Amino acid sequence: MATIAERQVTPATEPAPAPDASPKSLYWPFVVPAVAVVGSVIVFPWVFTVWMSLHEWTVGGARRFAGLSNYLRLASDERFLTSVGHTLVYTILAVVLPLIFGTLAALIFNSRLPFRGVLRGVFVMPMMATPVAVALVWTMMFHPQLGVLNYLLSLVGIGPQAWVFNPSTVIPSLVLVETWQWTPLVMLIVLGGLAAIPTEPYESASIDGATILQQFRYITLPMIAPFLMVAVIIRTIDALKSFDIIYAITQGGPGTASETINLYLYSVAFAYYDVGYGSAIAVVFFAIVIALSLLMLHLRQRTKWMDVQA
Amino acid sequence: MSMNLRKVARSLGLLFVGIVLVSPAILFFLWMISLSLKFEVDNAAYPPILIPERFAWKNYTGVFESNRFGLFFLNSVIVTGAATGLALLIGVPAGYGIARMKATKAAVVVLIARMTPGLSYLIPLFLLFQWLGLMGTLLPQIIAHLVITVPIVIWIMIGYFETTPLELEEAAVIDGANRWDVFRHIALPIAKPGITVAFILAVIFSWNNFVFGVVLAGRETRTLPVAVYNMLSFEQLSWGPLAAAALIVTLPVLVLTIVAQRQIVAGLTAGAVKGG
Numbered sequence: 001m002a003t004i005a006e007r008q009v010t011p012a013t014e015p016a017p018a019p020d021a022s023p024k025s026l027y028w029p030f031v032v033p034a035v036a037v038v039g040s041v042i043v044f045p046w047v048f049t050v051w052m053s054l055h056e057w058t059v060g061g062a063r064r065f066a067g068l069s070n071y072l073r074l075a076s077d078e079r080f081l082t083s084v085g086h087t088l089v090y091t092i093l094a095v096v097l098p099l100i101f102g103t104l105a106a107l108i109f110n111s112r113l114p115f116r117g118v119l120r121g122v123f124v125m126p127m128m129a130t131p132v133a134v135a136l137v138w139t140m141m142f143h144p145q146l147g148v149l150n151y152l153l154s155l156v157g158i159g160p161q162a163w164v165f166n167p168s169t170v171i172p173s174l175v176l177v178e179t180w181q182w183t184p185l186v187m188l189i190v191l192g193g194l195a196a197i198p199t200e201p202y203e204s205a206s207i208d209g210a211t212i213l214q215q216f217r218y219i220t221l222p223m224i225a226p227f228l229m230v231a232v233i234i235r236t237i238d239a240l241k242s243f244d245i246i247y248a249i250t251q252g253g254p255g256t257a258s259e260t261i262n263l264y265l266y267s268v269a270f271a272y273y274d275v276g277y278g279s280a281i282a283v284v285f286f287a288i289v290i291a292l293s294l295l296m297l298h299l300r301q302r303t304k305w306m307d308v309q310a
Numbered sequence: 311m312s313m314n315l316r317k318v319a320r321s322l323g324l325l326f327v328g329i330v331l332v333s334p335a336i337l338f339f340l341w342m343i344s345l346s347l348k349f350e351v352d353n354a355a356y357p358p359i360l361i362p363e364r365f366a367w368k369n370y371t372g373v374f375e376s377n378r379f380g381l382f383f384l385n386s387v388i389v390t391g392a393a394t395g396l397a398l399l400i401g402v403p404a405g406y407g408i409a410r411m412k413a414t415k416a417a418v419v420v421l422i423a424r425m426t427p428g429l430s431y432l433i434p435l436f437l438l439f440q441w442l443g444l445m446g447t448l449l450p451q452i453i454a455h456l457v458i459t460v461p462i463v464i465w466i467m468i469g470y471f472e473t474t475p476l477e478l479e480e481a482a483v484i485d486g487a488n489r490w491d492v493f494r495h496i497a498l499p500i501a502k503p504g505i506t507v508a509f510i511l512a513v514i515f516s517w518n519n520f521v522f523g524v525v526l527a528g529r530e531t532r533t534l535p536v537a538v539y540n541m542l543s544f545e546q547l548s549w550g551p552l553a554a555a556a557l558i559v560t561l562p563v564l565v566l567t568i569v570a571q572r573q574i575v576a577g578l579t580a581g582a583v584k585g586g
Contacts (some may be wrong), residue, residue, distance in 0.1 A: 026489050030407030033400040033414070034464060041435070041456050042423045048434035060466070105331050114325045121571045122332045125339070128567040128574070131517045132535040133556035136542060137342045140549050148358045150339060180334055188578055241427040248539055250429045262429055269433050270525055281431035293425050 046286075049279045057276035066271050070280035080281065083264040086171060087240060090260055093175040094182070094239035095232060102180065102186025102231065107220075109187065110194040127184040135248035138177045139164070142249070167257035174258055177245050182238065186231045192222070193227030233296045242290050261285045285308060339564075345553035346370070353549045369554035379555075381530065382537040388448055389533055390516040393455030397463045397512050402505060405467025406497055417468055423461045431457050432525050441525065446528050454522040459512040466577055470504030471497065507577035510570050514563050534559040545550065 074080050109120055126134070141149050142163035150160040163173040199221045210218070232289040243262045246252065252259035252267070259267075265285060269278030343358050345353060351360040359382055373379055408416045431454070439450040474497065482492050496504075523536035532540065538555045567574060 024411045024413075027407040027411045029421060029489075030403040030493065031411075031413075034404030034407075034460065037400055037456060037460060038419065038423065041453055041460075042426075042431070043419075045431045045434040046426075048368065048438075049430060052433065059440075083386075108324070108327055108331060111324060112321070113328045114321050115328065117571075119328045119332050120575070121568060122335055123573065124571065125564060125567055127334050128514055128518075128563055130535055130556075130560040130563055132518075132520045132539050133445060133560040134338075136538065136556045137338070139542075139552070140345060141341065143562075146356065146358075150358070151358050182336065185578065188575055237425050241429075243427075243429060244535075247524070248520070248542075256456055262427055265427075265429055269429075270436075275433050275437065279433055282427075282433060286430055289425055289427060290422065 028032070033262060049282050049286075052276055053180075053279035053283050055276045057274075059273035059275055063276075070277050071284070073277065074280055079259070080261075080264060082256065083259045083261050086258060087260040087262075090171055090175060090178075090242065090258075091236060091239040093172065094178045094242065095235040097179040098183040098186045098235055099228065099231060101183045103190050103224075103228070105183065105187040106190035107193055107216075109191055118285060123187065124184045126181045130246035131181070133247050134181060135177065135245050138245075139249050142173060144301065163257070165254060167254055170250060170254065170258045174246055174249060177249070178239065178242060181245070182235065186235065189231045189234070190224055190227050195222035197223045218270065229296065229299065236292055236296065237289060240285075240292070342557055343551055345549055346557050347554075348550055350548055350550060368552050369550040370384060370558070372551050373555045373558055378537070382532050382534050385448060385451075385527075385531055385534075386517060386533040389451045389455055391511055392448075392452045393459045393513045393516050394509060396452075397456060397459035398505065398509060400421055401460050401463030401508070402467050402498075402501070403493065405464050406471050406493055406501075408464070409468050409471035417465075420461045420464050420468075423457070424465065428457065428519075428521050436525055445526070446531065448531050450526040451522055451531065451533065454526055455516045455519060456521075458515050462512050462515060463508040466508040467501070467504055470501050470507075474500050490572065503573070506570075507573045510566060511577050514566060514574075517563055518560075 053070055054065065054067060055063050056069070057063040105123065109116065109123075113119065141147050142165070144160060144162055144165060146148060147163070149163065153159070153161065162169060164170045197220065202215055205215050205219060241262060242260065243266070246258055246260060246263055247266070250258045252263040256264075261281065262285070265278055265281045268274050268281060340360070344362075347365045347367070348362045349364065349366045352359050352364075352366075407413075435454055437451070439445055439453075444450050463555065478496050479492050482496055483489075487495075518535065519533075520535040520539065523533045524539075527533060527536050538552075538559050541552055541555055
């Protein structure tokens with residue numbers, strides 16, 4: 001499986017397996033259109049955002065060079081700092097829960113499940129559904145009086161919850177939606193790892209009398225560790241970036257109880273039109289996403305290395 | 311005999327576990343259908359009703375009859391179609407070039423583009439489009455959607471061309487074919503399954519995209535996800551029409567998921583891409 005992480009860690013100096021008769025420049029024409037497009041819609045916005053973040057600039061207003069003052073303002077902006085906290089809690093929950101459920105689901109889908117193809121198809125559907133459409137239906141299900149979730153809880157004797165309408169339960173409730181939607185992606189990634197495990201280790205372990213749990217702990221887990229790491233990286237990036245579900249269900253509310261960095265960035269840039277300050281938030285947010293991704297890619301390399309050692 | 315029985319029991323047990331696994335998905339979509347087919351009285355009933363006595367087909371006809379739905383549907387088709395088409399046009403050759411040049415650094419740029427929060431592209435693009443006077447047309451959204459579709463296509467095509475054999479291409483070069491002919495007549499036909507995967511994923515993630523539309527769409531240029539979200543503020547209390555609209559928006563994607571399950575699974579496990 002050629003994953004993001006594997007391609008990323010391939011050293012650039014890797015010797016070509018067969019000497020290529022043609023120079024690389026022959027392939028440039030294939031890449032030029034893409035370089036132009038990526039340059040103008042992806043790289044240019046990155047650079048322009050950094051430049052804007054150094055200015056005091058409101059849409060329609062005057063622009064004034066402000067140095068790093070936008071960044072200093074961030075450090076004492078309580079609403080921003082709170083949003084960082086919300087983002088961390090949201091991200092941790094939205095990585096851990098899909099990881100647990102997705103791994104369990106992958107173990108089951110890897111066994112001789114009847115109707116495996118059909119069931120897998122259904123299982124994957126939440127991930128492909130339009131997030132806004134999904135969010136609208138969840139909003140109705142969360143409704144304290146008329147929602148079906150409180151009815152289901154009442155069937156098992158649990159009292160009604162306020163779900164997304166209570167500041168203390170809003171983030172876990174949103175994570176429930178995120179988990180429902182993205183557990184299938186973790187399942188698919190881990191399933192790819194399970195499919196690559198040979199059967200011999202399990203056979204000899206059974207002969208030696210290892211229990212199912214021991215087999216999981218000492219054979220399965222180490223073998224799928226690199227795949228779990230990929231799943232963690234991808235989930236972390238996606239959870240940090242999460243916007244559609246939060247915006248459509250709560251818009252960051254009640255109050256600012258579910259306002260993540262992304263939501264705050266949206267408000268500053270497109271509700272208050274403070275594009276200078278918004279750009280500073282975007283730069284910091286971008287830095288957090290990239291730093292975490294690189295950290296985990298590094299950890300992943302170590303996981304792989306340890307596998308080779310073991 | 312007892313071995314056989316045990317096998318059957320094991321299969322049934324596994325099937326049960328499998329059904330439990332898919333139940334959150336099934337129950338959700340069943341409930342979505344149920345909401346969309348109920349009159350307001352039934353949607354407000356407690357305990358909730360799953361299958362009503364009378365179906366409110368008017369929820370669906372109402373969505374189609376509203377004169378603006380056709381416009382928003384067309385907007386979605388144009389934005390997704392143009393963004394996917396352009397992405398294939400420039401992304402497939404680029405994936406080929408990057409794979410053959412073994413340009414790892416270029417691949418990293420694509421990877422970072424995938425990691426970047428979609429919203430952080432929007433401030434500069436928004437100002438740029440305003441300055442160019444493009445707001446009010448579909449062009450800003452088509453261009454912004456390239457941020458999603460181009461990296462998906464390039465990423466999947468790099469992975470695909472890396473695995474296709476080089477021997478045929480080298481033989482053709484020795485026979486005097488130029489690089490472009492080699493690409494068109496040898497590499498491209500072999501890569502068709504990869505292009506299909508890239509096409510399907512680009513279509514799905516572009517169709518589903520919400521954030522670009524929220525910022526860049528005007529009254530006449532809304533795509534379906536934005537339009538259905540806007541219904542929420544006007545029809546807070548009429549769940550039936552809202553659920554019907556939500557179902558219509560996501561139905562094309564769900565049908566595509568069922569039809570092309572194999573390709574989607576292959577593409578997602580190979581690239582593990584998600585837009586936005």
